[in-house]
Amino acid sequence: MAQIDGFFKLMNDEGASDLHMVANQQPVLRIRGDMERVKFKKLGNDELRAMLYEICPEEKIKLFEETGDIDFGYEIPGLARYRCNYFQQKYGVGAVFREIPSEIKTCAELGLPDIICRLAHLPKGLVLITGPTGSGKSTTLAAIIDEANKVRKDHILTIEDPIEFVHRSQRCVVNHREVGTHTDSFATALRGALREDPDIIMVGELRDLETIKLAMEAAMTGHLVFGTLHTINAMKTVDRIIEIFPASEQGQVRSTLADSLRAVVSQTLFKRTDVKGRCAALEILIATPAVRNLIREAKTFQIISSMQTGKKFGMRTLDDSIMTLLEKKMISAEDAYSNAGDKSKFVKFLRKPPSDFTEM
Template identity: 50%
Template sequence: MIDRLNEMEAGHIMTLEDPVEFVHPHKTCVVNQREIGRDSLSFENALKGLLRQDPDIVLVGEMRDVETIEAALTVAETGHLVFGTLHTNSCVQTINRLINVFPSHQQDQVRTLLSFVLQGVVSQQLLPKSFEPGRCLAMEILVPTPAIRNLIREDKIHQIYSQMQIGQDKTGMITMNQSIRKHVDSGQIDVETAMSYSTNPEELGPQLGVKSR
């Protein structure tokens, strides 16, 4: 996504990574990459000094702790486009992680802020192909519609999954199970692999003809 923006936008991209995994040359954007441990002590420290360098787009390699997440939300609140990565299994779990890392007395405020600044969530995993060498990408995409923003704000995160299945032709959203099922239907993976990588096997099983025990 950073490379795509680097080809299409005109602006200043800053990345904070540990370590830098891919070097982005200047294309239509100026790209400055900072490595944690070499150019800055931590993600938190790097984010605090970031706004003085006037970026338009920011990549935070890993949002590991409350201080980094809080700083990233602050940067997003000021109107910057912020990308970040977390180790989660689904879009809903990602939203929960961003909120639950904060103390309980701060969570209402974080929910409100997140409902305004969130632009999208992508969850992905590589599945081993069942009938030939290689892997295929299964992904889940959440686009924060007004309804989903309200659910975040009102602490009804558990209802977001259902909203992700509404009006997908217009929103571009897809659930992980839908993505996995496409790979089954195309013959890239078998049912056993699909079930083992599903984040919601109780839903996927009946769709694939798997009888519940």
């Protein structure tokens, strides 16, 4: 048993999502969004480095010493998997660990609407799960892949950096590939994927132009492609994909994206006020013919109107989702206001004036 495993057990017992370890500081847990210091001594740089290297693969240690930061996965059987990030900072080494539960929760257990589960049944196209870091994108995506694994008879290929949720083959055959271990990059893995007879391709992160281009091409050639982006809503997601391409190519990209896109799910996590835990507010965009026309015609600013009028298709805006959570007294008015797009709708619920003067 590695010395650091004790912190992982504490993390699991406390229901923490992240563990932060920094040289010359006490360890810190992120519990329901808040940073809480662990009652433990400050760890010196050499002591922490030895602790971190104990669970790190040798090739990753070499890379860390050359580049100053690395990502990899670590698993404690029977407890959980961890996404590990090591980095060099001013006072020595640092590390952040995100817990990935061993058991994959279903869409129903996560309280996700039925339309999210139905995305696993699509025959082809591009589905994007977006949101800020730590908003639960991987958890939602894992639930969708799990649904496909249970009901379809297909080949699912995942490409991640590092591998997070591990899916055991059920009705589907599932293969996991890790960037840096099994392939050089997301783009390289995607190019190879088209020769590996996949039906469903899950890309952990659409980081660059080449990866986004290949993902759209895969979706256009009859594959169902899932990917994540660090964008805050559906409209920004569409704009981000188009704007990453040179201006001379954006017209063609709009057409390709309009044809390939099936849905965008944007989510934000909130601390619950009624019970311990967190809940997600979801923005759901379904690529109806009307939405596709808006993308082709560079009228993405009208997408929010399509979501407001497309509730019969399962669409919803982030603000409507936040309002529902607020009316159910599941979240605080302050959190609702700070995460809303149209803040004017939420001012009346605040007990005090907004603390962010730039929003006044």
